[in-house]
Amino acid sequence: xxxxVALQEERKIxxxxxxxxxxxxxxxxxxxxxxxxxxITFFNKAAEQITGTAAxxxxxxxxxxxxxxNICENGCLIRESISGSKTNLTKQVTILRNDQKLxxxxxxxxxxxxxxGKIIGGVESFRDLSTIxxxxxxxxxxxxxxxxxxxxxxxxxxxxxxPNIAESDSAVLIEGPSGSGKExxxxxxxxxxxxxxxxxxxxxxGALPDAxxxxxxxxxxxxxxxxxxxxxxxxxxLAEGGTIFLDEIDSLSLATQVKLLxxxxxxxxxxxxxxxxxxxxxxxxxxxxxxxxxxVNEDKFRDDLYFRLDVVKxxxxxxxxxxDDIPLLVEHFVRKFNHKMDKNIxxxxxxxxxxxxxxxxxxxxxELENIIEHAFVMxxxxxxxxxxxxxxxxxxxxxxCKKRKIENPLQKSECKIIxxxxxxxxxxxxxxxxxxxxxxxTLWRKIKKYNLxxxxxxxxxx
Amino acid sequence: MEKIVIPVFENxxxxxxxxxxxxxxxxxxxxxxxxxxxxxLLTKNRLQKLNTLIExxxxxxxxxxxxxxxxxxxxxxxxxxxxxxxxxxxxxxxxYIYRRKIKNKLKKRL
Numbered sequence: 001x002x003x004x005v006a007l008q009e010e011r012k013i014x015x016x017x018x019x020x021x022x023x024x025x026x027x028x029x030x031x032x033x034x035x036x037x038x039x040i041t042f043f044n045k046a047a048e049q050i051t052g053t054a055a056x057x058x059x060x061x062x063x064x065x066x067x068x069x070n071i072c073e074n075g076c077l078i079r080e081s082i083s084g085s086k087t088n089l090t091k092q093v094t095i096l097r098n099d100q101k102l103x104x105x106x107x108x109x110x111x112x113x114x115x116x117g118k119i120i121g122g123v124e125s126f127r128d129l130s131t132i133x134x135x136x137x138x139x140x141x142x143x144x145x146x147x148x149x150x151x152x153x154x155x156x157x158x159x160x161x162x163p164n165i166a167e168s169d170s171a172v173l174i175e176g177p178s179g180s181g182k183e184x185x186x187x188x189x190x191x192x193x194x195x196x197x198x199x200x201x202x203x204x205x206g207a208l209p210d211a212x213x214x215x216x217x218x219x220x221x222x223x224x225x226x227x228x229x230x231x232x233x234x235x236x237x238l239a240e241g242g243t244i245f246l247d248e249i250d251s252l253s254l255a256t257q258v259k260l261l262x263x264x265x266x267x268x269x270x271x272x273x274x275x276x277x278x279x280x281x282x283x284x285x286x287x288x289x290x291x292x293x294x295x296v297n298e299d300k301f302r303d304d305l306y307f308r309l310d311v312v313k314x315x316x317x318x319x320x321x322x323x324d325d326i327p328l329l330v331e332h333f334v335r336k337f338n339h340k341m342d343k344n345i346x347x348x349x350x351x352x353x354x355x356x357x358x359x360x361x362x363x364x365x366x367e368l369e370n371i372i373e374h375a376f377v378m379x380x381x382x383x384x385x386x387x388x389x390x391x392x393x394x395x396x397x398x399x400x401c402k403k404r405k406i407e408n409p410l411q412k413s414e415c416k417i418i419x420x421x422x423x424x425x426x427x428x429x430x431x432x433x434x435x436x437x438x439x440x441x442t443l444w445r446k447i448k449k450y451n452l453x454x455x456x457x458x459x460x461x462x
Numbered sequence: 463m464e465k466i467v468i469p470v471f472e473n474x475x476x477x478x479x480x481x482x483x484x485x486x487x488x489x490x491x492x493x494x495x496x497x498x499x500x501x502x503l504l505t506k507n508r509l510q511k512l513n514t515l516i517e518x519x520x521x522x523x524x525x526x527x528x529x530x531x532x533x534x535x536x537x538x539x540x541x542x543x544x545x546x547x548x549x550x551x552x553x554x555x556x557x558y559i560y561r562r563k564i565k566n567k568l569k570k571r572l
Contacts, residue, residue, distance in 0.1 A: 065548040068477040068527040096478055096527040098546065145509060151534045159531060163510040192507065 030105075030128075033112060034063050034078060035121045050105065050128050052097040063124070068096040069107070077109035078122040084111065092129065102146065104133040131339040141200065143187040149332045152322035158185070158314055165312050166192035171264065173249075173309045174287040176316030179366030182287040183245060185314060190243040195283060198242030201235050206248030214256055215272045224273025236269060239282045249286040249309065250295055257302045264308040284309065319361040319368060320424070320435075326356055329365060333372040334384075341376055347383040355386065355393055357413075358420040415450040418443070427456050464490045466558070467520040470500065470551045477548075478527040479515075480508045486551050487518070495559060516541065524554060 021042075024031050030047030032040050040063050043055040051058070053066050064072035070093050071077070077089040090108045097103060105126040112121045137143060145159055165172060166189050174182045183202060190200045208216055215224075219234030235244055246252075252260065263269050264284065268277045286309045295301035319326070330353070334345055352375075361367050375388040386394055418436065425431035433443040447453060466489075468475060469482030476482035483504055489497040505511050512532055515523070516539050523536065528545040536543050547554060 062474070062548075064471070064477045065474075065526060070478070070481050072477045073471050073481055073483060096529065100528065100530050100533070102529065146529070146531065151530065153538055156531070156535050156538055159509055159535065160513060163507050163513065166507075167510075192509070 028127075030126045031123065032058070032063065033121055033123045034082075036082060036119070038063050038079065038082075038122075040066060041121065047126070050103060050126065051095065052099055052101075067126075069093040069105075077107060078124045081109045081111040082119055082122045084119060087111065095126075104129040130335075134336055134339055141187055141202075142191060143184055144191050145188045148181065148184060148188060149328050150322065150325050151328060152317070152325045154317045154322060155325070158316075162189060162192060165189060165314075167194075168312070169193075169283055170311040171283070171309050172285045172312045172314060173292065174285065174314045174316065175289075175292070176287070176314075177289050177318050177364055179364035180316040180318060181365055182289075182316060183247065185316065186243070186245045186285045186287065189285060190245075190283075193243070193283070195242045199239050200243050200245065201239040202245040202247065203235050204247045206251035210253040210256060213252070214259065217256070218259065218269050218271050220272035221274040224271075228273065231271075234269075234271060236263065236280050236282055237271075237278065241281055243283045243285055246284065246286040248288065250288045250290045250292055250301060252301075254302065257305050261302065261305045261308060264305070319364040323357065326368065327353065329368055330356065330372060333369050337373060337376040343376060343379075345376065345379060345382055345384060349383055349385045351386050352384055352389060354413075354416070355389065358416045359393060360420065360424045411450075414446070415452070418446055418450065419452060422447075422452070422456065429456075463496070464521045464562075465519065466490065466522045466524060466555065467515065467518060468524045468551050468555060469526075473550055473552070475524065475526045475548050475551050475554060478529075479523070479525040479532055479545075480511065480527075480529055482525075485515075485518075486555070487520075488555055490559060490562065493559070493562070495555075498555075512536075524558065 025045040028046055030050045031044045032047050033042040035041055040058050040061055043058040048055055051066060058066045063078065077091055080086045081089060088110050092104065092106050094102045094104050106129055107124055107126040109122055109124040111119045112123050114120050145162055148155065172189065174185055176182050187200060190196060203217065205213060217234050217236055219232050219237055220228050221231050222228055259269065263280055267280050269280055270277055292301055292306055296303045296306045330348055334348065338345055371390060371393065374390050375384045378388040421432045421435050425435060429443055430440060433440045468486040469479050470476060470484045470486045471482065483502055485501050485503060487499050487501060488495060503511055503514055512535055520541055522542045524544045524547055526546060526548045528543065533543065
C-alpha cells in the first residue's frame, strides 16, 4: 500500500515537473535556474532564442559564461540573491551573444529554496528590450560609441581618441558631410564625458534667422522686446553643466560669433535685454559640413572664434570613404526597421547589395537609412529586392558590366566600382584614380581592359 | 618572447573582455613561461580600457566574449586574439604553452 502511495506521489511530481517545463517553455521571457555554484540547471526556449545558445549547451555551464552581461563580474543579481544579501532584484543590462550582438535585457533574479527554506540556487528571468531600447535611444538620444556601427579603420581611429577627448573639457569641432553622423559622435562624446548626467542640448544654427538664434542661444528677459512677456532661458542656460552641440556653426552671423566668442573666452553671457551676466559651465561641441578654415580665409568666419572652437578636430569620412561599412549598416537598419515597423524582413537580395556597394551616397549614412526605410515600405515579403529600392537607384545600371561580357565576379565588381567612381567624379580620371587610391596608369589600363573608353567618350558629348 | 594577456574572473577567463578588471599577463620565451603577473584595469571607460590593453603591447589575447569594436581595433593593431574561450585561465594558458611546444617540436623536425 505504502509503495503504491509513493509511486502515485512520484507520478504527481513528474506530471507537475512536465507542466512547469511546458509553461516555462511557452512564455516569451527567458528563464534559467542555477545551482549554488552558478551552474545552469534549467534553460527555457526563450532563453535559447535571446542568448542564441541551445539549452543542452547551456546546462552545466556557469551562467556568466552563457549570458556574458555587463554586470556578471560586478553586481551580479543572481549571486546577490543566492548569498541572501538581497531579494527580488531587477536591473537593465546588456548581454553579449556568441554572434557578437549586444542585446539589452531587463533581468529579475531571486533565490530558490528547498522545502526547509534552505537556499539551493537561484532563478533569473530576462526580457529582450531590443525594440524598446532602440526606440528609447531614438527619443532620448542617449547614444554611446557602441551605437556607431563601423568596422572602418578611419572610424576606429576616431574611437581610439574619443576617451581622451571626452575626458578633456576642450571645445571640439566635428567636420563631416551631411548625414555622416556628426550629432551621433557629439552625443557619444557627451555620454563618455563626466558631463553625461547633465543635459546635452543640440542647436541647429542654420535653422533659425540670426535675431531669433541669439535669443534662442542666450535667452531673454521680460520686456526685452515687444512679445517678451516673461523671461525665457536660452540653450546655454539649459545646457548648464552639460554639453551644447552647435550644428552648422558656419551659418552664424558675425554678430552672434562675437557673443559666442565671449562665452568661450570668459565663460559668461548676458540674455537679451538683461544687464546681469550669467556664468556658464558648458562644453561646446560644434559641427560643420563646410571647410571652416576656408570661410575664415574668406572673412566669413572670425579667426579667433575658429581657433577657440577648433581645439580638437574630428573629421568624419563620407559613406563612400567607408564603403566597407555598408553591409553592416544595412544589417543594422534592417534590424531597426523590423522592430519599428513590426515587419520580419530576413534578407537583402545580392543585386540590391551590389547597387548599394557602388552607389555614391551623396547623403551619406542618412541617405542609406532612407533607402532602407523606403524599401521596407515597399516590401511586402521577407526579402528586399531591387524593385523595392527608390526608382533612381533601380535605374542605376548595375547591369552595365554584364553587357560588357565580364564573367569573373571579382572583375565584374571592380568594373562596377570604377564605372561608378568615374561617374561620381564627372569622368575625371585623375580624381577617380585619387578616390580609388590607384595610380592613373593603373586606372587607365583597367578602363581599357573593361572597355569603358566608349562610356568616357560619350560622357564628353553629354 | 611572446606576451599573452588573459582577462581573469575568479580564476576563469572573464566572460567579457570589455568589462574585465583583472588581467593575467604571461611572457613566454621559447618553450618556457618566464613571467606571470596579474594586473588590474579598473577604468569604467571601455574605450580607455581598450587603449590601455593595446599599450600593454600583447602579442596574443585569449578571451571569452569579444565585442565588434574591440575585435576590429585589436585586429588593426596586429594583436592576435583567441576569443570565445572559457575555462580556468591558468589551465588554458598551460594548454596554449603545451600546444606551442608541440608546434615548435614539429617545426624543428620539419
